[in-house]
Amino acid sequence: MEIIRDWGLPSLPMEGLCGGAAECGTCHVFVSPDWMARLHPARDDEEAQLDMLPAASAASRLSCQILWDESLDGLEVTLAPVSG
Ligand code: FES
Incomplete structure (x- = not known):
């Protein structure tokens, strides 16, 4: 989440x-299928928050819960609609 926000994509604010x-x-982001299995599993609190987002899908993650390390270099995500 901080990486996305720090890049300051003006039309898609994080x-x-x-x-x-x-x-x-x-x-909220959608993780590309190739990357989803490479992430650590979502914790219960993340899953609970995702359950409340109307746009959530099996590809959804909260980007703030994705802990960055070099193994994620190249991670592909799509920002979810602002409404969730
Ligand atoms: S910043 Fe609030 S859920 Fe990620």
Whole structure:
């Protein structure tokens, strides 16, 4: 979430309103199928927040819960609609 926000994509703002506490869903992204299995599983609090997002799918993650390390270099995500 911080990487996306720091890049400042002007037409697709990454709000991150809760600061990464998995409480707002404004950092919702869709992870490309090739990458989904390479991420650590979502915790219960992330799953609970995703369940409240109308646009969520099996490819959904909260980007604030994806912990960056070099193994994720090249990770492909699509920002979800602002409405969730
Ligand atoms: S920043 Fe709020 S859920 Fe990710």
